[in-house]
Structure formats: structure tokens, C-alpha cells
Amino acid sequence: MSRPRKRSTNSAAHRYPREARLNEILREVIxxxxxxxxxxxxxxxxxxxxxVDAELNRGIVFFDSLAGEAGDKTILGVLEEHRRRIQSSIGRQLRAKKTPVLxxxxxEVIRAAERIDxxxxxxxxxxxxxARDDD
Structure with missing residues (x-):
């Protein structure tokens, strides 16, 4: 007879990898x-x-574009126009009980790195x- 599985007392250890995998899958689907x-x-x-939060209620999608900061307002508007379609695609592909609102x-991390560069x-x-002037 098999023994019952023990539940881990460290729920954070299990939650992080699942959330990280889910975030990556969502990034690919989007x-x-x-x-x-x-x-x-x-x-x-x-x-x-x-x-995405652990309950799959909300998801923040971070993006970058060649238009840079000047194009952010336009891109945000376009992404909002297509938000429902993107969420539907997530629902179809993940077959999850819930689809996060995006x-x-x-x-800003990418932008900060560009400024530092x-x-x-x-x-x-x-x-x-x-150095050339000194020569």
C-alpha cells in the first residue's frame, strides 16, 4: 500500500516556481x-x-518598443484595444479556470538600462x- 504524500510546510518554495513558470508561459502566449x-x-x-498574482486575478504585462518613451501612449492605447482578444487567447491556450485581467x-527596467548605457x-x-587630444 502506498503512503500518502506529505505536504510541504514551505508553501513559498512551491508557489514561486509555479508563478515563475506561469509568468513565462503568459509572456509567450501574449x-x-x-x-x-x-x-x-x-x-x-x-x-x-x-x-501575475497568485490567484490569477490580475496580470501586469511589461513591454518595450523601438518607439521608446515617445510611443508609449499610442502603444498603450493599441494594447488596450486588443486586451480582450489577448485575454481570450490566454484562456483558450491555458485552459485555466480563470484568465487574469491584463x-x-x-x-522601466529596460529604459533605465538604456539610459545607463x-x-x-x-x-x-x-x-x-x-586621450587623442593628449597624443
Whole structure:
């Protein structure tokens, strides 16, 4: 006779991997659906990450685009136009009891990294110019 499985007392250890997997699956499904949507305004939009709560009530979709900060308002509007379609696609593909309500936000981590890269590049160019001037 088999023994009953023990339940782990550390629920956080089980919850994190599940949520991380779910976030990655959602990112892939959403990115795939964006390629299927025939809207040229979404052509250069990249889904960078998804953060869904444990109860699958809400999901925050982080994105970046070649339009940068100047294009955020337009892209947010377009993503909102297609939000229901994207959520339906999630429901069909995941076959989950619930589909999270999506909220779209620009990925500020990517933007901050780009700004840091610009500062470092400018500093490197300045040092290179100074080194050439010294020669």
C-alpha cells in the first residue's frame, strides 16, 4: 500500500516556481498573440515580462518598443484595444479556470538600462577624445 504524500510546510518554495513558470508561459502566449494581431502599430513591440498574482486575478504585462518613451501612449492605447482578444487567447491556450485581467506598462527596467548605457557610452567617448587630444 502506498503512503500518502506529505505536504510541504514551505508553501513559498512551491508557489514561486509555479508563478515563475506561469509568468513565462503568459509572456509567450501574449507575445505570440501580438504577432497574430494585424496592427502595424504593434510591429516593433516586445513583451519583456509578465507578473501575475497568485490567484490569477490580475496580470501586469511589461513591454518595450523601438518607439521608446515617445510611443508609449499610442502603444498603450493599441494594447488596450486588443486586451480582450489577448485575454481570450490566454484562456483558450491555458485552459485555466480563470484568465487574469491584463494591464500593460512600459518596462522601466529596460529604459533605465538604456539610459545607463548612454551615459557610459558618452563617458567612454569623452575619455577617448581626451586621450587623442593628449597624443
Amino acid at each position: 507575445a505570440d498573440e501580438l504577432t497574430r494581431i494585424d496592427d502595424e502599430r504593434l510591429e516593433f513591440v516586445t513583451v519583456t515580462s509578465v507578473d 494591464e500593460f506598462r512600459p518596462d 548612454e551615459v557610459l557610452r558618452a563617458d567612454r567617448e569623452r575619455r577617448d577624445r581626451m
